[in-house]
Amino acid sequence: MTGEKKGETHWIIPDGFIPPESSGTQTSHESICVLNLQEKTANVNVSAYFEDREPLKDIHVQVHRERTSHIRTVSLEKDGQKIPEGVPYAIEVESDVPVVVQYSRLDSTQPELALMSTMAYPLNI
Amino acid sequence: MTGEKKGETHWIIPDGFIPPESSGTQTSHESICVLNLQEKTANVNVSAYFEDREPLKDIHVQVHRERTSHIRTVSLEKDGQKIPEGVPYAIEVESDVPVVVQYSRLDSTQPELALMSTMAYPLNI
Amino acid sequence: MTGEKKGETHWIIPDGFIPPESSGTQTSHESICVLNLQEKTANVNVSAYFEDREPLKDIHVQVHRERTSHIRTVSLEKDGQKIPEGVPYAIEVESDVPVVVQYSRLDSTQPELALMSTMAYPLNI
Amino acid sequence: MTGEKKGETHWIIPDGFIPPESSGTQTSHESICVLNLQEKTANVNVSAYFEDREPLKDIHVQVHRERTSHIRTVSLEKDGQKIPEGVPYAIEVESDVPVVVQYSRLDSTQPELALMSTMAYPLNI
Numbered sequence: 001m002t003g004e005k006k007g008e009t010h011w012i013i014p015d016g017f018i019p020p021e022s023s024g025t026q027t028s029h030e031s032i033c034v035l036n037l038q039e040k041t042a043n044v045n046v047s048a049y050f051e052d053r054e055p056l057k058d059i060h061v062q063v064h065r066e067r068t069s070h071i072r073t074v075s076l077e078k079d080g081q082k083i084p085e086g087v088p089y090a091i092e093v094e095s096d097v098p099v100v101v102q103y104s105r106l107d108s109t110q111p112e113l114a115l116m117s118t119m120a121y122p123l124n125i
Numbered sequence: 126m127t128g129e130k131k132g133e134t135h136w137i138i139p140d141g142f143i144p145p146e147s148s149g150t151q152t153s154h155e156s157i158c159v160l161n162l163q164e165k166t167a168n169v170n171v172s173a174y175f176e177d178r179e180p181l182k183d184i185h186v187q188v189h190r191e192r193t194s195h196i197r198t199v200s201l202e203k204d205g206q207k208i209p210e211g212v213p214y215a216i217e218v219e220s221d222v223p224v225v226v227q228y229s230r231l232d233s234t235q236p237e238l239a240l241m242s243t244m245a246y247p248l249n250i
Numbered sequence: 251m252t253g254e255k256k257g258e259t260h261w262i263i264p265d266g267f268i269p270p271e272s273s274g275t276q277t278s279h280e281s282i283c284v285l286n287l288q289e290k291t292a293n294v295n296v297s298a299y300f301e302d303r304e305p306l307k308d309i310h311v312q313v314h315r316e317r318t319s320h321i322r323t324v325s326l327e328k329d330g331q332k333i334p335e336g337v338p339y340a341i342e343v344e345s346d347v348p349v350v351v352q353y354s355r356l357d358s359t360q361p362e363l364a365l366m367s368t369m370a371y372p373l374n375i
Numbered sequence: 376m377t378g379e380k381k382g383e384t385h386w387i388i389p390d391g392f393i394p395p396e397s398s399g400t401q402t403s404h405e406s407i408c409v410l411n412l413q414e415k416t417a418n419v420n421v422s423a424y425f426e427d428r429e430p431l432k433d434i435h436v437q438v439h440r441e442r443t444s445h446i447r448t449v450s451l452e453k454d455g456q457k458i459p460e461g462v463p464y465a466i467e468v469e470s471d472v473p474v475v476v477q478y479s480r481l482d483s484t485q486p487e488l489a490l491m492s493t494m495a496y497p498l499n500i
Binding site for chain 3: 135137138139140142174175176177179180213214215217230232239240241242243244245246248249
């Protein structure tokens, strides 16, 4: 598999939403799941695009070599700004080395949980 | 990333369905989630294809530059015609500039909600 | 969009499973959702592959021009043979003209429903 | 369809998680669903990557010709090592012949079940 680049550097998730409420034992959350199969750390920038305001760009995250990181979007922060809960938005993930990105959401707003997941869309294939 | 076109102009979602009932605090709905990373507004046409009747074509929607729109299918309307609830159909999304499209459905027909999501299928890659 | 073929002729869904039980008002089921954007009828063959027996091949279905069909797998039948319920299997969809295929499952085995969906994997791109 | 290779040999699933608890009649589990459309057995290696420890590499599985295998991740074992429950991880699937891979999770941690599914991401297309 010489020459295989083990992912892409630019990924899009159009349906982002941080559920503002939880019930039961599990907390509602979204995760941006990144796998870095490279031999070095990936420097990842996450940007959030909204329906009616300017984007929140380039929140920096690192994912180490041969590691995964399941990034909770509620934890992302830049200059004191966070992604607001309960608001429809979209996610852009850029990395300095190729990685693979999947998006999952767990919603326990109403009793009992719901799950959804999809691979992110790679822009630069 | 010079030359990257930041999406596609033609997307397909074969499994559309507007759940006719809701329970609990959340309303059943479908969303066509569009992200426009361009420097100008995207003019988007949504068409609905059915199992046993002629398609409802070219319902027009705009998505502004560097914005996302999570379009609720129940809100789409053209010449007084809407997508009927409780009927299996399929969705075509065409845009005059490249965008990225994801489809999600929340169903609270029975108590407690269910979620599903998938990236739309890009036709013109 | 001259020359765009509007889909693919060969699609795979590795995770098939017909839930044998239902509860509440909604029946557990799987759907193979096909959209035919061509100007003529699509002749579709669905095959089922199992973990421990020979495949059930080439169950024939038609999808008319500019129509969608959300095919319930429980309804598929060939020479009196059907896909058994409660058994892990995989699905192959072949069409004589390009189509787009998505797979969805609704499971109401336990009270309240669960949903999952994914675009099928196109083999011949 | 001469020359069609019927899948890929390298697939990635960034969001792996074995739910540690179940309720109701269905057991929480993840499945890596593999379809082998070849005329010979596929030798498959599954590797698990974690957030804070070294990967568990090359757990060997076979999938016979014209068969599917819905591999429960909780059953995977190598030299007495298993994938731990309740820990975020990522999955790499490598096969000596082209196959198609889908990932699904059923979570019944809270009463009533939740489902999610996505096609794995093919690395070497």
